[in-house]
Amino acid sequence: MAILDIFGTQNTLWTSLFRRVLTRDVLATISIAVLGIFLFTAISADFIAPFDPLKTSNDTFQHPSWHFLFGTDDLGRDVFSGVVHGSRSSLMFSVFVSLASGLIGVLVGATAAFAGGLVDDVLMRLTEFVLIPPRFFLALVVAALFGTSFLYLVIILSFTYWTTMARLVRAQVLSLKERPFVEAATALGASRTRILLFHILPNAFPVIVTQIMLTVGSVILLQASLEFIGIGDADRISWGSMLHNGQHFIRDGWWMVVFPSLALALLVLALNILSDALNSTLNPKTRPVYPDKAV
Amino acid sequence: MAVSVSRKFFSRLVGVRLVRRIAQTLLLILLLIVFNFFLIHLAPGDPVNYLAGQSGDEQYFALIRAKFGLDQPLLTQLWVYLSSVARGDLGYSLSHQQSVVSVILARVSATLLLIIPSIFIASSLGILLGVESARRQNSVVDRVINLFALLGHSLPAFSIGLLLLLFLSLQLGLFPAQGMTSASGDLKGLSYATDLISHLTLPCLTLVIVQLAQILRLARAEMLNVLDENYITAARAKGVGETRLLYVHALRNALIPVVTVIGSDLGMLLSGAVLVETVFGYPGLGRLMLEAIAARDYPVLLSLLLLTSVGVAVANFLTDTIYPALDPRIK
Numbered sequence: 001m002a003i004l005d006i007f008g009t010q011n012t013l014w015t016s017l018f019r020r021v022l023t024r025d026v027l028a029t030i031s032i033a034v035l036g037i038f039l040f041t042a043i044s045a046d047f048i049a050p051f052d053p054l055k056t057s058n059d060t061f062q063h064p065s066w067h068f069l070f071g072t073d074d075l076g077r078d079v080f081s082g083v084v085h086g087s088r089s090s091l092m093f094s095v096f097v098s099l100a101s102g103l104i105g106v107l108v109g110a111t112a113a114f115a116g117g118l119v120d121d122v123l124m125r126l127t128e129f130v131l132i133p134p135r136f137f138l139a140l141v142v143a144a145l146f147g148t149s150f151l152y153l154v155i156i157l158s159f160t161y162w163t164t165m166a167r168l169v170r171a172q173v174l175s176l177k178e179r180p181f182v183e184a185a186t187a188l189g190a191s192r193t194r195i196l197l198f199h200i201l202p203n204a205f206p207v208i209v210t211q212i213m214l215t216v217g218s219v220i221l222l223q224a225s226l227e228f229i230g231i232g233d234a235d236r237i238s239w240g241s242m243l244h245n246g247q248h249f250i251r252d253g254w255w256m257v258v259f260p261s262l263a264l265a266l267l268v269l270a271l272n273i274l275s276d277a278l279n280s281t282l283n284p285k286t287r288p289v290y291p292d293k294a295v
Numbered sequence: 296m297a298v299s300v301s302r303k304f305f306s307r308l309v310g311v312r313l314v315r316r317i318a319q320t321l322l323l324i325l326l327l328i329v330f331n332f333f334l335i336h337l338a339p340g341d342p343v344n345y346l347a348g349q350s351g352d353e354q355y356f357a358l359i360r361a362k363f364g365l366d367q368p369l370l371t372q373l374w375v376y377l378s379s380v381a382r383g384d385l386g387y388s389l390s391h392q393q394s395v396v397s398v399i400l401a402r403v404s405a406t407l408l409l410i411i412p413s414i415f416i417a418s419s420l421g422i423l424l425g426v427e428s429a430r431r432q433n434s435v436v437d438r439v440i441n442l443f444a445l446l447g448h449s450l451p452a453f454s455i456g457l458l459l460l461l462f463l464s465l466q467l468g469l470f471p472a473q474g475m476t477s478a479s480g481d482l483k484g485l486s487y488a489t490d491l492i493s494h495l496t497l498p499c500l501t502l503v504i505v506q507l508a509q510i511l512r513l514a515r516a517e518m519l520n521v522l523d524e525n526y527i528t529a530a531r532a533k534g535v536g537e538t539r540l541l542y543v544h545a546l547r548n549a550l551i552p553v554v555t556v557i558g559s560d561l562g563m564l565l566s567g568a569v570l571v572e573t574v575f576g577y578p579g580l581g582r583l584m585l586e587a588i589a590a591r592d593y594p595v596l597l598s599l600l601l602l603t604s605v606g607v608a609v610a611n612f613l614t615d616t617i618y619p620a621l622d623p624r625i626k
Binding site for chain 2 (some may be wrong): 224
């Protein structure tokens with residue numbers, strides 16, 4: 001029964017949120033469509049891409065045409081197929097990092113707010129410390145020292161991205177735990193864990209989701225930047241690695257640089273507009289949030 | 296009047312709070328150094344192989360270990376590392392055959408020449424556009440400015456750089472594409488300065504675009520908050536002109552959070568600089584970092600990480616210190 005109630009309130013919150021987004025904001029609606037297209041492309045990349053993105057051919061430096069929509073690169077690889085497959089690696093990587101770091105952030109923030117005292121102090125100092133080293137440099141150095149596999153990069157970035165979430169969740173829990181419904185639950189004899197998991201966190205849910213979305217955009221940019229520098233999984237095609245290669249041939253083929261850049265910009269722009277809209281619906285009076293732009 | 300204001304300003308700067316903040320920052324820097332030390336030790340690979348090269352038997356390895364103190368317990372090694380960092384010794388770069396400090400010092404001025412002008416241009420332009428777009432809230436101009444700001448915020452630094460390079464340099468031929476000065480060399484005086492500025496324009500413009508969105512959007516939001524306040528209505532009733540009202544009465548209070556963002560974005564700016572230097576072949580710290588990765592020059596890499604982290608810690612300290620002096624409401 002209690003669980004049903006929670007989902008009931010969640011549903012009305014979410015539907016009202018999305019109704020507001022949809023009716024008031026054309027840009028947000030377009031962004032949802034763009035996100036949908038990218039998700040679809042990422043999932044069905046194998047069917048959409050006309051060529052194998054890693055297969056070389058004799059058709060090098062072909063201009064964009066009906067046969068090669070976005071042209072071909074220095075080794076005759078189809079740029080359009082690369083962009084299509086790149087959406088998969090970008091989204092997969094950033095969703096992994098965002099969910100993992102979101103989980104760490106929620107755990108740290110909720111624990112700090114609920115335990116209070118020394119635990120709170122220690123966790124918040126730790127958060128401040130992790131915020132200091134610039135993510136890009138840390139990821140660069142760790143990748144140079146330990147290797148650049150997909151898993152390593154996910155782990156490194158997850159351990160640097162949780163800080164904003166921890167602060168947000170802590171602030172939310174601190175304010176929510178003083179509300180009457182928590183008092184009511186306590187009076188009914190609910191345990192502290194139960195109150196945190198089933199009463200407080202569901203109410204912090206919209207904030208958590210918005211923050212995860214902001215993180216996805218930021219991670220996409222950071223990963224592309226690392227790959228542009230040459231740090232990334234060499235067996236996987238991605239927008240960053242295409243740009244890394246394309247910058248050397250910018251005089252011979254503008255398409256090698258322009259199309260992956262446009263794909264990046266479009267996806268991240270859609271994510272930013274959408275989280276912006278969600279955030280202004282959630283707290284109309286506060287300052288705009290920014291995706292922590294890592295690069 | 297002016298004297299008493301500045302005296303108040305300084306009396307807010309110093310005091311117990313300041314001492315506490317300094318102590319906290321120093322502790323933070325110490326922790327960053329310790330973190331750096333453990334990063335080196337967690338890295339796979341025995342440094343002995345690196346130092347001894349291809350050859351050598353166990354006896355030779357032991358000799359090397361003793362020479363570099365690698366046979367000491369970890370805490371002793373940590374102490375040696377801390378004291379050498381305190382003396383300003385960050386290690387020796389094998390690929391440059393020089394001390395790390397002199398390698399970094401040789402490059403730092405080029406990066407500063409790129410970063411400092413970009414901060415000034417981005418913050419003045421961002422504040423100006425933010426105020427003007429708050430003045431015209433929800434108008435077409437406001438929306439266009441905001442959309443462009445978001446677009447700039449959604450592109451990574453290297454994409455902005457590559458696109459500017461493609462259109463302004465390769466297509467239109469307005470600016471040189473690579474380097475810090477022309478390769479022909481021997482320019483002096485004014486012609487050297489114009490050559491330098493024309494090389495700096497595109498990388499600097501890229502960094503301005505990278506920072507602009509954040510400053511602009513925050514300035515706009517803060518202005519909108521401040522414009523709701525009673526003292527603005529009072530000033531307007533008194534007959535203060537709209538421009539004076541915006542730029543003198545409102546901006547003073549709206550600027551406070553904007554200043555903190557400019558300060559705390561140092562890490563982002565430095566990361567952006569690395570990417571921009573790569574795109575434009577600019578010989579600064581970013582290029583040094585890439586060369587260090589290619590040459591597996593770990594002392595240089597780790598020192599750069601340490602120095603940027605310390606830079607961010609110091610920038611945070613400065614913004615935290617200036618903040619209460621700017622805003623008397625904060626204790």
